[in-house]
Amino acid sequence: METGHFFNHKHLTSLADLSVEDFELVLLTARSFKEISSRSIKKVPTLRGRTVINLFFEPSTRTRLSFEIAAKRMSADTFNISASSSSAAKGETLVDTALNLQAMNPDMVIIRHSSSGAANLLKRHLQTSVINAGDGTHEHPSQGLLDMMTVIEHKGDLTGLKIAIIGDIAHSRVAHSDIIGFTRMGATVSVSGPATMVPLEVESLGAKVCLDPRDAVADADVVMALRIQRERLLDPLIPSLREYAAFFGVNESLLRLARPDALIMHPGPINRGVEIDPAIVDGPRSVILDQVTNGVAVRMALLYLLMGGE
Amino acid sequence: MSPAGGNYINQSHGPLFLQNGRVIDPLNNMDRQADVLIVDGRIAQFVEPGGKIETPAGCERIDLAGKWLLPGLIDMHVHLREPGQEYKETIESGARAAAAGGFTAVACMPNTFPVNDSQGVTALIMAKAAGVACRVYPVGSISSGARGEELADFGEMKRAGVVAISDDGLPVSNGQLFRRALEYSANHGLLVISHSEEVSLSRGGAMNEGETSIRLGLPGIPNVAESISVYRDLALAKYTGQPVHIAHVSTVEAVELIRRAKAMGCKVSAETAPHYFTLTESDVGDYNTNAKMNPPLRSEADRQAIIAGLADGTIDVIATDHAPHSRLEKELEFDQAANGIIGLETSLPLTMELVRQGLLSAAGMVELMSVNPARILGVEGGDLGIGRRADLTVVDPQKVFIYREETIVSKSKNSPFIDRELTGKAVLTIMGGVITHREL
Numbered sequence: 001m002e003t004g005h006f007f008n009h010k011h012l013t014s015l016a017d018l019s020v021e022d023f024e025l026v027l028l029t030a031r032s033f034k035e036i037s038s039r040s041i042k043k044v045p046t047l048r049g050r051t052v053i054n055l056f057f058e059p060s061t062r063t064r065l066s067f068e069i070a071a072k073r074m075s076a077d078t079f080n081i082s083a084s085s086s087s088a089a090k091g092e093t094l095v096d097t098a099l100n101l102q103a104m105n106p107d108m109v110i111i112r113h114s115s116s117g118a119a120n121l122l123k124r125h126l127q128t129s130v131i132n133a134g135d136g137t138h139e140h141p142s143q144g145l146l147d148m149m150t151v152i153e154h155k156g157d158l159t160g161l162k163i164a165i166i167g168d169i170a171h172s173r174v175a176h177s178d179i180i181g182f183t184r185m186g187a188t189v190s191v192s193g194p195a196t197m198v199p200l201e202v203e204s205l206g207a208k209v210c211l212d213p214r215d216a217v218a219d220a221d222v223v224m225a226l227r228i229q230r231e232r233l234l235d236p237l238i239p240s241l242r243e244y245a246a247f248f249g250v251n252e253s254l255l256r257l258a259r260p261d262a263l264i265m266h267p268g269p270i271n272r273g274v275e276i277d278p279a280i281v282d283g284p285r286s287v288i289l290d291q292v293t294n295g296v297a298v299r300m301a302l303l304y305l306l307m308g309g310e
Numbered sequence: 311m312s313p314a315g316g317n318y319i320n321q322s323h324g325p326l327f328l329q330n331g332r333v334i335d336p337l338n339n340m341d342r343q344a345d346v347l348i349v350d351g352r353i354a355q356f357v358e359p360g361g362k363i364e365t366p367a368g369c370e371r372i373d374l375a376g377k378w379l380l381p382g383l384i385d386m387h388v389h390l391r392e393p394g395q396e397y398k399e400t401i402e403s404g405a406r407a408a409a410a411g412g413f414t415a416v417a418c419m420p421n422t423f424p425v426n427d428s429q430g431v432t433a434l435i436m437a438k439a440a441g442v443a444c445r446v447y448p449v450g451s452i453s454s455g456a457r458g459e460e461l462a463d464f465g466e467m468k469r470a471g472v473v474a475i476s477d478d479g480l481p482v483s484n485g486q487l488f489r490r491a492l493e494y495s496a497n498h499g500l501l502v503i504s505h506s507e508e509v510s511l512s513r514g515g516a517m518n519e520g521e522t523s524i525r526l527g528l529p530g531i532p533n534v535a536e537s538i539s540v541y542r543d544l545a546l547a548k549y550t551g552q553p554v555h556i557a558h559v560s561t562v563e564a565v566e567l568i569r570r571a572k573a574m575g576c577k578v579s580a581e582t583a584p585h586y587f588t589l590t591e592s593d594v595g596d597y598n599t600n601a602k603m604n605p606p607l608r609s610e611a612d613r614q615a616i617i618a619g620l621a622d623g624t625i626d627v628i629a630t631d632h633a634p635h636s637r638l639e640k641e642l643e644f645d646q647a648a649n650g651i652i653g654l655e656t657s658l659p660l661t662m663e664l665v666r667q668g669l670l671s672a673a674g675m676v677e678l679m680s681v682n683p684a685r686i687l688g689v690e691g692g693d694l695g696i697g698r699r700a701d702l703t704v705v706d707p708q709k710v711f712i713y714r715e716e717t718i719v720s721k722s723k724n725s726p727f728i729d730r731e732l733t734g735k736a737v738l739t740i741m742g743g744v745i746t747h748r749e750l
């Protein structure tokens with residue numbers, strides 16, 4: 001690429017490992033690759049002969065498909081493995097599974113796992129490149145990058161922007177990667193939600209914690225709603241989905257406090273009517289489907305940079 | 311190095327003359343250069359430097375110039391994994407690790423398979439412990455199967471050899487059961503050791519709750535999960551008038567509660583482990599499962615409070631909570647890895663670190679690692695008086711070494727201190743006049 005910066009990483013497990021120059025290079029590369037997906041023949045030979053394994057221990061349609069399409073558009077060979085995430089249940093440890101895969105000489109292992117740090121564990125044991133496609137409640141770095149790319153497309157630059165994220169910040173790997181990425185690139189991030197889901201310690205990631213979602217959203221350039229997981233009712237983190245929707249759902253009255261041109265984002269899949277009003281999902285300021293499109297471009301860039309394609 | 315395979319057992323109880331060491335025996339107000347004669351496994355005589363003595367025939371002389379001679383160290387909280395998990399540790403291998411770390415006695419927790427909740431299991435442990443490299447004092451369980459439902463047979467276990475009772479590994483969540491255990495322990499003179507943890511606040515947790523747990527995305531265990539339970543235990547000890555011993559104290563709040571309870575005359579004693587005064591939650595680093603234990607590594611403020619508690623006598627004992635696990639339990643996703651680390655071979659050097667920093671005196675260290683555990687458990691030890699059993703630990707306070715995985719005596723290698731440079735090491739361990747570990 002033209003930045004003159006060399007991407008000196010073999011793995012991507014956390015956005016905290018990337019410098020400002022790294023972010024610029026990934027996002028610039030992704031922008032240049034995005035055009036490939038709009039051609040009639042959506043394939044370049046860049047990663048021909050490379051082998052990419054999608055090792056998914058959690059059900060995921062969207063992220064797995066996005067990585068698979070990204071790899072195929074770069075002409076890499078892809079293989080998908082879905083497995084149960086409990087070591088005890090399958091009688092083979094994660095490390096053993098990964099060492100067996102490595103013995104077949106892949107160039108990249110992309111892992112999705114319900115345990116935080118699963119990708120970090122793999123990278124300690126494998127020679128192969130590892131991408132974290134979401135680990136427990138830790139991080140989802142490629143999602144963070146595609147969110148950054150989407151905002152840059154519409155706003156030009158991240159410096160000085162105000163990003164509001166509403167939802168279960170403590171348990172959201174997307175929120176963690178977004179907070180790290182956006183703040184490193186000069187944006188401010190305000191978060192809000194039930195206090196059970198937004199502990200003050202979140203500020204150590206770089207976000208500002210607001211008890212009232214209206215404070216987080218005030219004058220925001222971007223408003224992101226996070227998916228509320230029903231199992232969080234059991235902890236108990238919230239009384240009910242109805243109460244959540246009433247007090248923390250992203251709706252028109254909340255959005256009136258944001259800037260008129262504020263972007264609406266959601267990492268999906270969406271619980272329409274819980275964390276976000278359906279009309280807003282489909283409204284003019286929503287860039288939710290742009291996020292999906294950019295996901296492919298960002299993942300093409302990551303595969304290219306991490307595998308050192310020619 | 312210590313002889314492999316327990317050769318020490320065959321050594322004769324020949325007389326030993328230990329010369330030129332600094333004898334540190336706080337129970338007898340002794341801290342000075344002296345020579346010590348050991349005959350028939352007991353301390354026979356002290357000789358002032360330069361003094362004359364007729365050593366008995368066949369007496370071995372060992373020069374301890376520059377070394378410290380202490381009453382044998384006692385670790386009142388270890389897990390030896392036998393019966394049931396001999397692939398992690400056996401009583402024999404754990405005892406050798408203890409001797410290598412300078413310990414002459416250990417108390418082993420009952421969470422074996424089966425649980426030591428009956429005289430049969432206690433008798434098995436006692437039989438396996440005969441002739442190993444250190445004294446082994448079994449701890450029986452408070453409840454049958456450590457299920458927290460009904461009391462185990464304290465009296466029968468005591469007759470078979472237990473010195474204390476605990477459901478360690480798990481708290482006794484039922485307050486009534488814990489109260490009854492305190493009351494009934496009085497009939498048998500058994501110490502109740504509490505693993506204090508409010509499970510409704512800690513369940514599912516993998517590390518200390520705070521900024522590091524947020525960054526790593528790991529479920530947290532807050533300090534209050536310990537302090538709430540410690541308060542309950544102290545309140546019940548006060549109400550029943552019975553002594554209680556709080557295991558592995560890790561939080562600033564628990565230290566303060568114990569300090570206040572002692573000031574109120576409550577019969578409470580407490581222990582902490584070297585990792586709580588050496589490491590913090592930041593040592594979890596990049597999901598290092600060898601930094602995972604329960605209670606978890608806490609914050610720097612907690613670490614400082616633990617050190618203050620050791621220095622002012624609030625915490626009575628340093629015990630390791632030696633918890634061997636194999637790679638099978640540790641080379642896993644962090645949330646799925648087992649809790650616990652080994653500690654027998656690093657406890658003394660890590661405590662010596664506090665002595666070198668001036669945070670503890672040498673005599674204070676001996677109280678924490680020998681005198682107090684003997685007194686609290688009600689076993690012989692911590693005492694170099696004439697006629698006492700010759701359980702001795704010789705420390706080279708200057709010895710610098712790197713703790714290497716391949717030199718670990720314990721069967722398991724799950725230590726966060728591997729490759730750490732340590733200063734101060736047990737170079738001679740003597741149990742009842744028999745050398746169990748020697749590297750001088």
Ligand SMILES: [Zn+2]
Nearest residue numbers: 478479505557
């Ligand atoms: Zn315990």
